[in-house]
Amino acid sequence: MTRDRSGDLHEDAPGAPVGEERAEIRVLVVDDDFMVARIHSGYVARVPGFRVVATAHTGADALAEAARHRPDLVLLDIYLPDMSGLDVLKDLRDTDALVISAARDVPTVRESMRRGAVNYLIKPFTADALAERLRQYAETRRRLTSIGPEARQDDVDRLFGTPSSAAALPKGLSPATCALVAETLREAGGDLSAAETAELAGLSRVSARRYLEYLCVEGRAELRPRYGTAGRPEHRYQWRG
Incomplete structure (x- = not known):
């Protein structure tokens, strides 16, 4: 794990191959504000079983970091300087996304759901609010794993x-x-x-x-x-x- 000049986290080695089970849930934090991204990373670090592998501040960087690290979950802002987080959400592959944004209009929330967001958290929020949603996500993953090859x-x-x-x-x-x-x-x-x-x-x-x-x-x-x-x-x- 290294930090760039802005202080953002970047994992040195790429993540595990897609589909391989991991003992922890790897997270990419995406926010246009450097300080906010750092705060959200700190929130994630407090929740057992989760680890931040990188942060990004533009849509292009978010897609690049997602391809590089193959995280399990992306904390995704909507308002990014180069593109909408909704476009990032559409282009993400083999990863889940939890939208964290000040956008509270219904069309944005609806479009996030249509494009596969696992949850939506409106800014500002507390560390406990994010932790609760992360635990819900972890529980859903655990249940999916326990079901086996076929679901009833x-x-x-x-x-x-x-x-x-x-x-x-x-x-x-x-x-x-x-x-x-x-x-x-x-x-x-x-x-x-x-x-x-x-x-x-x-x-x-x-x-x-x-x-x-x-x-x-x-x-x-x-x-x-x-x-x-x-x-x-x-x-x-x-x-x-």
Whole structure:
């Protein structure tokens, strides 16, 4: 990592190849104001799991730095001296963009969404506001990775914030509780018994078992019997994502 004469950050080596998983999320900060770019870089540096690899102050430089470093995420200003950030957004390849701008008119917000921005943050904003959106972005990436090669509709619904239909659940089961049990099982990283799931989720063992059995029927979890020295096998459940 080096700094140019303006004090901007530039990573010496290019980023990992496109598609390769990284332990951290690499960020390119784009803003026409040198000091603002530096402040935003400082905000990013405070969020665990994120690292700024470069900054840019024009649209042309933003595209050049994006091609050089292949960041995961670009914090993109709209008002740039040589072109609109919307044009930069259109030309970005293999990277996500979070728009950060003083532009608050609806056409600009709509066009940002059309061109693929993952979020839109209006200036001025606090470090906490940016950190919250960065964490949301990291969580979405984590969920995409955990889904596997094919997504089910409930996986997509969670990614897009669409509530699942209560009609799809058997009578007596709650969508909110089902989501809680599913998340508990997913986060466990291994198999759980109904009793263990109940304790982690704050439910009764009977309720937890009903939801676990439903998740198995739906193909989102699998039953893994554990055989002991005597008696019936213990029923264990594991997420299939």
